[in-house]
Amino acid sequence: MDYFVHPTAIVDTQDIGKGTKIWAFCHIMDGVSIGDSCNIGDNTFMESGVAVGSNVTIKNGNMLWEGVTLEDGVFVGPGVFFTNDRHPRSPRLPEASHRYQDHSWLSPTLVKQGAAIGAGAVILPGITVGEFATIGAGAVVTKDVRPCAVVAGNPARQKGWVCRCGLPLTFAGGCSRCHCGRKYSLQNETVQIV
Amino acid sequence: MDYFVHPTAIVDTQDIGKGTKIWAFCHIMDGVSIGDSCNIGDNTFMESGVAVGSNVTIKNGNMLWEGVTLEDGVFVGPGVFFTNDRHPRSPRLPEASHRYQDHSWLSPTLVKQGAAIGAGAVILPGITVGEFATIGAGAVVTKDVRPCAVVAGNPARQKGWVCRCGLPLTFAGGCSRCHCGRKYSLQNETVQIV
Amino acid sequence: MDYFVHPTAIVDTQDIGKGTKIWAFCHIMDGVSIGDSCNIGDNTFMESGVAVGSNVTIKNGNMLWEGVTLEDGVFVGPGVFFTNDRHPRSPRLPEASHRYQDHSWLSPTLVKQGAAIGAGAVILPGITVGEFATIGAGAVVTKDVRPCAVVAGNPARQKGWVCRCGLPLTFAGGCSRCHCGRKYSLQNETVQIV
Numbered sequence: 001m002d003y004f005v006h007p008t009a010i011v012d013t014q015d016i017g018k019g020t021k022i023w024a025f026c027h028i029m030d031g032v033s034i035g036d037s038c039n040i041g042d043n044t045f046m047e048s049g050v051a052v053g054s055n056v057t058i059k060n061g062n063m064l065w066e067g068v069t070l071e072d073g074v075f076v077g078p079g080v081f082f083t084n085d086r087h088p089r090s091p092r093l094p095e096a097s098h099r100y101q102d103h104s105w106l107s108p109t110l111v112k113q114g115a116a117i118g119a120g121a122v123i124l125p126g127i128t129v130g131e132f133a134t135i136g137a138g139a140v141v142t143k144d145v146r147p148c149a150v151v152a153g154n155p156a157r158q159k160g161w162v163c164r165c166g167l168p169l170t171f172a173g174g175c176s177r178c179h180c181g182r183k184y185s186l187q188n189e190t191v192q193i194v
Numbered sequence: 195m196d197y198f199v200h201p202t203a204i205v206d207t208q209d210i211g212k213g214t215k216i217w218a219f220c221h222i223m224d225g226v227s228i229g230d231s232c233n234i235g236d237n238t239f240m241e242s243g244v245a246v247g248s249n250v251t252i253k254n255g256n257m258l259w260e261g262v263t264l265e266d267g268v269f270v271g272p273g274v275f276f277t278n279d280r281h282p283r284s285p286r287l288p289e290a291s292h293r294y295q296d297h298s299w300l301s302p303t304l305v306k307q308g309a310a311i312g313a314g315a316v317i318l319p320g321i322t323v324g325e326f327a328t329i330g331a332g333a334v335v336t337k338d339v340r341p342c343a344v345v346a347g348n349p350a351r352q353k354g355w356v357c358r359c360g361l362p363l364t365f366a367g368g369c370s371r372c373h374c375g376r377k378y379s380l381q382n383e384t385v386q387i388v
Numbered sequence: 389m390d391y392f393v394h395p396t397a398i399v400d401t402q403d404i405g406k407g408t409k410i411w412a413f414c415h416i417m418d419g420v421s422i423g424d425s426c427n428i429g430d431n432t433f434m435e436s437g438v439a440v441g442s443n444v445t446i447k448n449g450n451m452l453w454e455g456v457t458l459e460d461g462v463f464v465g466p467g468v469f470f471t472n473d474r475h476p477r478s479p480r481l482p483e484a485s486h487r488y489q490d491h492s493w494l495s496p497t498l499v500k501q502g503a504a505i506g507a508g509a510v511i512l513p514g515i516t517v518g519e520f521a522t523i524g525a526g527a528v529v530t531k532d533v534r535p536c537a538v539v540a541g542n543p544a545r546q547k548g549w550v551c552r553c554g555l556p557l558t559f560a561g562g563c564s565r566c567h568c569g570r571k572y573s574l575q576n577e578t579v580q581i582v
Contacts, residue, residue, distance in 0.1 A: 093267035122332035138510035316526035
């Protein structure tokens with residue numbers, strides 16, 4: 001075993017990559033896959049069917065439900081709320097139990113490489129967060145987020161753009177250069193590295 | 195004992211119904227009552243005085259404080275925030291300790307049968323959530339919610355109506371028929387099954 | 389040892405004052421300091437570098453990161469979201485790792501004496517919450533909060549003023565008297581006790 005599991009954590013999968021660390025009071029179910037060199041904070045829960053790439057940082061208190069996929073290099077801040085049911089009801093409620101006979105109620109979530117999600121943000125069911133986007137803390141995301149976009153608020157609105165490194169981008173004449181040296185063009189609401 | 199308690203959970207009450215399951219790292223205090231066939235996710239805390247009906251689904255990371263009552267068939271999404279103090283202060287603060295000599299600071303919460311509360315929603319003190327209502331993920335609920343209403347936003351506003359089964363209802367001429375077969379009338383902002 | 393630690397809690401610091409209680413499934417790292425007579429609810433995490441005063445009440449499910457300071461008598465409701473990075477990225481992401489070579493990414497949070505933060509509120513990086521202020525449940529705080537101010541919403545806006553005891557203040561002619569007997573003046577958006 002070339003990954004670390006804190007003695008208080010419950011880890012039922014063995015599909016975990018090299019160098020990954022899983023901290024106190026986590027509960028990772030069977031049928032979860034996690035890549036290399038991830039850091040998974042205290043009190044994080046992952047349900048069967050979750051897939052996490054490599055170099056992912058998951059802060060404490062996260063709950064990843066069936067249908068959630070995090071690509072490489074994603075950051076999940078503390079206590080982010082993922083969801084997977086557009087029309088929630090207790091499956092034990094007689095008036096609703098017929099809706100939970102199969103998995104047609106499930107809407108997946110995809111967070112693409114390098115994106116970051118701020119503390120306590122809520123991701124509604126069926127959302128894709130684009131590559132290197134940033135979701136502000138406390139945002140309630142109700143529609144897909146463009147690559148390199150920054151969104152915030154409830155419901156979340158786009159507030160600007162960010163570099164792959166995470167710093168804000170300011171465009172003048174359709175061009176921007178980050179402190180880190182990367183250059184971008186902006187055309188038709190699409191940012192591209194140049 | 196005809197209910198299940200995960201070995202890592204701390205359960206101090208015995209007032210728990212048949213078939214109920216209490217999962218990892220939960221802490222259920224003495225003086226809590228829980229009905230039959232409930233499912234209570236990891237990391238859930240219930241304080242003395244909480245009452246939970248039957249067929250209730252409580253997802254992970256919930257905290258139910260004194261004064262919270264959940265009727266039969268309720269769904270509580272992950273990490274919902276219940277509250278019970280309109281004017282919070284540390285009871286240990288000398289300037290405020292006189293306000294915590296008795297329980298006059300406590301405002302209760304009632305979630306009526308079949309209602310569903312989305313992930314990370316906040317329920318302000320003193321609120322009643324009507325039968326079969328749905329609270330959107332991330333909503334901040336500042337006033338009572340009508341039966342079968344859907345609310346969302348911060349502060350939460352009514353966005354529409356839902357069937358007892360959880361699916362959205364569209365009214366034409368004061369009438370609506372759900373895919374599940376139930377029929378409703380809408381009059382004076384009140385939905386009734388017909 | 390004149391403080392209490394629940395047997396399931398992990399406490400790596402000894403810098404804890406007399407009469408403080410630390411409840412189930414907490415994780416308090418080395419390098420944290422906590423004053424006297426505090427109450428720290430279940431599932432609370434504190435990272436190295438956190439400083440907590442005396443008479444502080446921290447409800448369940450809180451996560452206090454490096455850079456967070458709570459002065460005496462503060463109330464932290466359930467599941468408050470503190471933050472410390474304005475431009476979050478996974479430090480393991482190759483495109484961003486250079487930004488995490490030193491601590492220049494860190495923006496601290498200061499909550500001054502007697503303030504109260506409602507359930508599920510989000511405190512953006514770099515914020516100071518003034519003495520005896522109240523943050524409403526579910527608020528997303530994006531700028532500093534004045535002493536004795538009440539803020540709510542996303543983003544949080546000022547809604548009024550509160551007494552040191554936590555009750556709302558109504559000003560007439562620049563003066564207000566609380567039920568608790570304290571008197572205040574309001575001038576230039578500043579409340580002072582008189």
